[in-house]
Amino acid sequence: MTAQLPGAPRVLPDFPWDALDAARERAAQHPGGVVDLSIGTPVDATPALLGEALAATGNAPGYPAALGTAALRTAAAGWLSRRLGVTVADPLAADPSVIPTVGSKELVALLPTLLGLSGGGTVLIPSVAYPTYEVGAVVAGLTIRRTDVPPPDADGVVLVWLNSPGNPHGRVMDDDELRAWVDWGRAHGVPVAADECYVTLGWDVEPRSLLHPAIAGDDHTGLLAVHSLSKQSSAAGYRGGLLSGDPALVRRVWEVRRHLGLLVPTPVQAAMTAALADDAHVDAQRDRYRSRRDRLAGAVRTAGLRIDHSEAGLYLWVTRDEDCWATIGWLAGLGVVAAPGSFYGPAGARHVRMALTATDERIDAAVERLAG
Template sequence: MTTTAPGTAAGRLPDFPWDSLEAARARAAQHPGGLVDLSIGTPVDETPEVLRTALAAAGDSPGYPTALGTRELRAAAAGWLRRRLGVTVADPFGADPSVIPTVGSKELVALLPTLLGLHEGTVLIPEVAYPTYEVGAVLSGLAVRRTDTPPDDPAGVVLVWLNSPGNPHGRVLSDDELRTWVAWGRAHGVPVVADECYATLGWDVQPRSLLHPAVAGEDHTGLLAVHSLSKQSTAAGYRAGLLSGDPALVRQVWEVRRHLGLLVPGPVQAAMAAALADDAHVDAQRERYGARRERLAAAVRATGARIDHSEAGLYLWVTRDEDCWATVDWLAGLGIVPAPGSFYGPAGARHVRMALTATDERIDAAVQRLTAGDRGRH
């Protein structure tokens, strides 16, 4: 079903969802042990030294950075895609570049329809989805349709967003599902874009990139992938992302970004190049998140709640088979704040999302409250 109709962006943008959690946060903050905020997936661990050293070394940066990205960054990005995801992009130094840096991934998600010149038609997004896919469509005056399968009728569809591993639910699309979308998009001339910001955080399964040859075939025609250093490199404050795939589409995005001044700062580009060439810090951070996930998941299940999907990514998709706001209220009584599933679409209305991005001390506090059976109201 269409959830958003075309219209003036200023008049159709939704309220910022997390503002509606103020009452839950206030209630949770009254808990004697303090608030455990698991509602927003913002990293809390130290940014690794490899990034900080490279950032500082490039601090003398008087000139404008390039929207295309330095040669060092593009080489490091291509190497990372090949080494970590099994993806070989076309020549990153070609006239039509196959990979460019972005100011984090959220701005790219929000602006991609505009950068591609899409101003009429419908954007397909997952049934349960990161809100910014819809925001980006609204900003371009496009309609939105939620679906997890390609529609029989492609009329009016101008862009497809996939998200695997998914935010909020951690669901990973199978190779067959990805190939089905690739074939559908190519058959109808519709770009298919995969948000793969959690690609290095597979737990029960190993996520596959849309650009992998087992999915995309011999080239990346009609396909794009979005990646981010925010979680894997604990660098959300750096605003460091990547766009890669079909060189014709990447070039179109790059050309518009040059006009708009969407430039990743030079020192950040240096830090990105260093980070993308180093696997050790990524693996170390993955171990931290994995340990937190194991402890928190066990405590959630001990309450009788169920965890759906969550086979990858940074969240637990939790349900007590009740309205999500009832679950928010229950957890707030324990001093814990999750994100209600309704933030992510009607299909999420009976789940909450619990982030793993809290300190070990705060995760342990949540575990203690959940396992102690503390149902009291504070």
């Protein structure tokens, strides 16, 4: 189903989460209450160091810079190097190699527009994909094509979205796959953007950034990467994200963002700076998610369901080899809500996504119900 915006020629998908209302109502009737594993919103306390930095810069009467403070861009470059092995060009240069964004979703939704790609053409997205890639294409007046491999030609293609580790399925692209996209994009002059918001959450494998020298080579020409503090720092409410990569492309995005007033508030920039300089809280949060993953995955398998991919990220990609809505109904009967795989494209129609972002108490409740 689609919804036509009044006075607008573009047709957006319906907001998918509304379709889960009936399942939520049924699950809420369980005597132990609902266990909502559908939307992957963090529930653990935001580390104190972020709040302290936020409060210390609360006196912020002037407008923040779309470019980001020098301290934030320096901290971001340090984080990319330390955690991902990525060396960006001078973050303080006239053409910046990294800038802050208002979370990652708005950047994903607006990237085609910010790059000036509006008006025609095709965006390539994964076969099973975060819905906002499609939304961003529609907003810019573009079409999408779903593919997991570079096509034989680039006719009409204006942008490629990669997502590794993937949402919803947690699949990690290997080095050969990433390099194939880099080579294809550069050969055809098509920008390749990688959504890497779960890159620090590898479980069975170690995810690699598109910007890593083993993938990108000596520079980041034609490449962009998107990162977020929402999950790794349990700070989704702060709306702090990063865009890095090819300085020419980053500058293009920055120039439009400052015209539009897409500014990360000064106190949030300070909190981001503190978070990006500290590894301890990231590692602690990762350990919490690993523990929840181990417990929930064991219960899912004990209940006779199969987990596909899920080697990284914050979700289990689960199937009973039936239509996803049948699985949603079965889980709702246990008081558990998951996300139907059809939200993420036709190829997801026989899976559901179960998030690891519930509290330990709710995860344990899900484990008990699945075991029962």
